[in-house]
Amino acid sequence: MARRKKGNGSGGTSPGAGHNSTLTDEEKRALTFHHARAYEAADALVEKAKKDRTAVIDLAKADLGKGAKADITDLLLANTPAKMKAVLERVQRLARWAGLAVGTQAQMFEQKPDTFEDGKVAGMQGETCEPPPGLAQESFQRWISGWHDGQTILSRAFAKKRQAAKPDEPDPAQMDLSERTDLDQAMAH
Numbered sequence: 001m002a003r004r005k006k007g008n009g010s011g012g013t014s015p016g017a018g019h020n021s022t023l024t025d026e027e028k029r030a031l032t033f034h035h036a037r038a039y040e041a042a043d044a045l046v047e048k049a050k051k052d053r054t055a056v057i058d059l060a061k062a063d064l065g066k067g068a069k070a071d072i073t074d075l076l077l078a079n080t081p082a083k084m085k086a087v088l089e090r091v092q093r094l095a096r097w098a099g100l101a102v103g104t105q106a107q108m109f110e111q112k113p114d115t116f117e118d119g120k121v122a123g124m125q126g127e128t129c130e131p132p133p134g135l136a137q138e139s140f141q142r143w144i145s146g147w148h149d150g151q152t153i154l155s156r157a158f159a160k161k162r163q164a165a166k167p168d169e170p171d172p173a174q175m176d177l178s179e180r181t182d183l184d185q186a187m188a189h
Contacts, residue, residue, distance in 0.1 A: 120149045
């Protein structure tokens with residue numbers, strides 16, 4: 001093994017963290033192999049994640065139609081009321097610029113949170129029936145009612161998908177995501 005030089009020409013102090021001038025060629029080679037293996041493993045995870053994301057989008061398109069990906073990305077982008085308000089204001093501004101007749105204000109008064117709608121969304125998303133803490137009893141019950149409505153709507157959507165499936169095919173509600181994706185792709189063709 002080659003000897004390391006003492007100092008770096010700046011008064012005999014050793015280089016700081018991340019400085020590789022004291023590494024031998026063989027040490028650099030070994031570290032490169034090490035990092036290449038780690039990069040390869042991470043790259044494989046990225047490629048798998050991309051394939052999984054594509055499968056989710058394909059399934060969403062089969063369930064919801066052509067604009068499903070745009071709806072999903074917009075929903076994720078505007079996941080808070082403030083972000084949604086910003087998106088709506090941007091769309092209204094663009095519409096106004098395009099000469100379309102639209103209102104000039106997205107929201108005139110501050111809206112109270114709709115606990116029923118919040119629960120409904122949670123039910124549609126398949127979340128557990130756990131209302132946010134701190135709700136008054138009436139709001140608590142409205143959230144739970146909304147959650148049940150959301151679950152009912154989700155159940156109806158799956159039932160419609162099952163009716164469209166052939167009788168000899170497995171039930172999509174009983175499959176994992178990859179199996180549903182394969183079934184929905186087969187049904188689309």
